[in-house]
Amino acid sequence: MKIRLENITKTFKTTTAVSNLSFTIEDGEMICLLGPSGCGKSTTLSMVAGLEQPTEGEIYFDDVPMSGVQAENRDIGMVFQNYALYPHMSVQDNILFPLKMHHVPKAQRRERLEKISNMLQIQELLHRKPGQLSGGQQQRVAIARALIKEPKILLLDEPFSNLDARLRIELRDDIRALQQKLKITTIFVTHDQEEAMSISDRILLMKNGVLQQYSTPQEMYRTPVNLFVASFLGNPPINKLPCTLRDGVITLPGINGWKPDALEPVFCGEVQEQAVLGVRPEDILVVTEGEHLTAQVAAIQTLGKEVYLRLHHGEHTLTACLSWDHDYSIGDTLKLKLRKCYLFPSEGGL
Amino acid sequence: MRTNRLTDSPPVRFALRYKAWLYLLPALLVITVFQIYPICKSFLMGFYTDFDYLKDEVYAWGFDNFRNLMRDADFALAIKNTMRLALVAAPLSIAVSLLFAVLLNSDIRCRKVFQSIYFLPFVTSMVAVSIVWAWMLNKDFGLVNAILKVFGVKKIAWLTDPNMTLPILVVLCIWKGLGYRVIIFLAGLQGIDPRYYQAARLDGARAMNRFFHITLPQLGPTVFFLSITTVIDVFKTFDEVYVMYAKEPGPLKSGLTIVYYIFDKFYHNWSFAAAAAASFVLFLIVLAITLLQFGVVRLVALYDERRTSR
Numbered sequence: 001m002k003i004r005l006e007n008i009t010k011t012f013k014t015t016t017a018v019s020n021l022s023f024t025i026e027d028g029e030m031i032c033l034l035g036p037s038g039c040g041k042s043t044t045l046s047m048v049a050g051l052e053q054p055t056e057g058e059i060y061f062d063d064v065p066m067s068g069v070q071a072e073n074r075d076i077g078m079v080f081q082n083y084a085l086y087p088h089m090s091v092q093d094n095i096l097f098p099l100k101m102h103h104v105p106k107a108q109r110r111e112r113l114e115k116i117s118n119m120l121q122i123q124e125l126l127h128r129k130p131g132q133l134s135g136g137q138q139q140r141v142a143i144a145r146a147l148i149k150e151p152k153i154l155l156l157d158e159p160f161s162n163l164d165a166r167l168r169i170e171l172r173d174d175i176r177a178l179q180q181k182l183k184i185t186t187i188f189v190t191h192d193q194e195e196a197m198s199i200s201d202r203i204l205l206m207k208n209g210v211l212q213q214y215s216t217p218q219e220m221y222r223t224p225v226n227l228f229v230a231s232f233l234g235n236p237p238i239n240k241l242p243c244t245l246r247d248g249v250i251t252l253p254g255i256n257g258w259k260p261d262a263l264e265p266v267f268c269g270e271v272q273e274q275a276v277l278g279v280r281p282e283d284i285l286v287v288t289e290g291e292h293l294t295a296q297v298a299a300i301q302t303l304g305k306e307v308y309l310r311l312h313h314g315e316h317t318l319t320a321c322l323s324w325d326h327d328y329s330i331g332d333t334l335k336l337k338l339r340k341c342y343l344f345p346s347e348g349g350l
Numbered sequence: 351m352r353t354n355r356l357t358d359s360p361p362v363r364f365a366l367r368y369k370a371w372l373y374l375l376p377a378l379l380v381i382t383v384f385q386i387y388p389i390c391k392s393f394l395m396g397f398y399t400d401f402d403y404l405k406d407e408v409y410a411w412g413f414d415n416f417r418n419l420m421r422d423a424d425f426a427l428a429i430k431n432t433m434r435l436a437l438v439a440a441p442l443s444i445a446v447s448l449l450f451a452v453l454l455n456s457d458i459r460c461r462k463v464f465q466s467i468y469f470l471p472f473v474t475s476m477v478a479v480s481i482v483w484a485w486m487l488n489k490d491f492g493l494v495n496a497i498l499k500v501f502g503v504k505k506i507a508w509l510t511d512p513n514m515t516l517p518i519l520v521v522l523c524i525w526k527g528l529g530y531r532v533i534i535f536l537a538g539l540q541g542i543d544p545r546y547y548q549a550a551r552l553d554g555a556r557a558m559n560r561f562f563h564i565t566l567p568q569l570g571p572t573v574f575f576l577s578i579t580t581v582i583d584v585f586k587t588f589d590e591v592y593v594m595y596a597k598e599p600g601p602l603k604s605g606l607t608i609v610y611y612i613f614d615k616f617y618h619n620w621s622f623a624a625a626a627a628a629s630f631v632l633f634l635i636v637l638a639i640t641l642l643q644f645g646v647v648r649l650v651a652l653y654d655e656r657r658t659s660r
Binding site: 078085 | 548549564567570
């Protein structure tokens with residue numbers, strides 16, 4: 001089902017949680033609502049679910065306005081952050097609850113229960129109570145409960161935040177595979193940029209209730225619309241250096257031996273004379289000649305296949321992410337070349 | 351292990367070992383003297399058949415008191431009245447309290463004001479309340495009949511019609527315990543994670559279904575606790591009857607409860623042993639009903655387990 005939000009605003013007493021948000025999700029897409037905590041992503045999800053009513057604007061499912069349609073009539077499956085499994089019911093009763101509420105015939109209930117529990121591999125757990133399950137198992141049961149009524153829309157609210165790292169990746173892939181198999185329109189909320197990048201078709205990045213960028217993960221990473229988007233995505237985060245731009249030439253105050261030769265920055269926004277130069281850690285290369293600047297190694301962090309270097313030049317600090325084919329030691333002076341860089345308008349201070 | 355001379359000395363070790371008991375001692379002492387001892391004594395008194403009350407000398411023991419009790423038509427009536435009252439008043443007052451608690455738990459205005467109003471009877475003397483009720487229910491000058499008159503209802507002899515006694519006592523019972531039970535229910539309701547309701551809404555459950563499938567099962571322990579305390583409360587019904595019906599057990603003894611019977615035997619007939627025996631029977635009845643309630647809960651849990659582990 002296609003979902004369209006038009007000029008949605010949500011205010012709680014004095015605070016505005018979401019302001020003038022508009023976007024469209026195509027049928028069968030998996031969208032991630034991403035942003036720091038308190039950015040309005042959970043509120044947006046609640047409004048799509050029908051648990052909250054927007055103060056202004058309209059939500060359309062397949063061009064049908066949803067205002068006045070209660071959550072119980074919206075045909076949505078939802079997985080909550082802490083799963084919200086009914087503790088007094090067995091796993092089986094939990095999963096069957098939506099069918100019971102929709103008065104599905106008993107024979108069909110059994111059939112669907114069997115199908116969904118096979119799909120999520122929870123046949124062994126059906127007679128247990130939620131309290132007797134591990135986090136990952138509860139997660140699967142919650143997904144089964146959300147999907148058994150075969151909804152047109154699936155909503156996931158921070159579905160992986162209570163799981164350990166290994167399980168998180170495993171379930172992440174499972175959910176993506178399931179979503180693509182069922183071709184169900186899915187919105188999922190997270191504050192983890194890696195999670196968002198890895199499984200969504202498109203990411204919707206929010207900050208303080210305002211939409212920042214809505215695009216594919218690649219596009220968002222490669223052509224961020226502003227400094228916030230650029231710094232929110234990527235780990236380690238993008239390096240930010242204050243610079244000035246005159247006649248297309250970038251100068252970095254306080255950096256000696258800066259040679260902006262053949263540097264073609266990506267312009268992100270209306271860049272004035274005072275600007276910020278953004279460089280992703282993986283775009284810094286160590287070269288023997290043709291360098292843009294030099295810096296000293298201040299700290300080394302090895303992560304197996306790659307190595308993070310903290311580099312100092314005067315008062316500036318840069319982080320570089322390099323493949324571990326060369327041993328570096330603290331105090332080394334390296335010649336650095338910037339493979340790619342971004343220019344952002346200076347946002348007062350930095 | 352590190353040894354310490356102070357903590358090794360026998361009296362200190364003794365004190366440390368029974369520290370908890372030392373803290374409990376003052377309260378235990380008071381309870382023993384003023385509650386446990388009298389309970390034991392009155393239990394024994396039920397078996398006195400010949401005794402001197404003032405000198406506390408017992409000449410003969412036996413089951414005569416209980417035998418007389420079983421033959422006494424008044425006692426049978428008292429049990430019947432109390433049972434009927436408990437059967438109607440206890441479930442009704444729990445249901446009504448739950449209804450009010452659910453209403454108060456929703457976002458209504460002046461919620462604190464309502465809460466205080468409901469709690470008022472609980473902090474008011476039952477005697478004072480009963481006098482006011484007796485006055486309101488007066489056939490000729492009472493508020494209730496005055497209001498009913500507006501709707502064209504003829505005067506009802508609330509306090510002199512034996513058929514009206516049970517309904518009046520039921521209403522009084524619901525009203526007087528409402529505040530207490532609402533508070534207990536509110537605490538239970540507040541303990542339910544709101545996400546269960548959100549999940550249930552998305553699962554397609556309407557308000558009624560949410561109440562029966564989420565609220566009620568989640569309140570299970572609260573309902574159980576209240577069903578026990580309410581039944582015990584109803585079995586202790588006495589003051590309202592005594593005051594409202596001017597020291598009589600209601601018209602045609604329709605308000606004769608077990609506690610009224612005990613009181614009557616004790617203060618009016620001076621037959622202390624009979625009163626003691628009746629108290630003992632009351633204790634046995636309450637105990638039996640409480641055990642029955644525990645049994646039902648265990649049975650339900652067992653059934654639930656069987657069903658899910660099938």
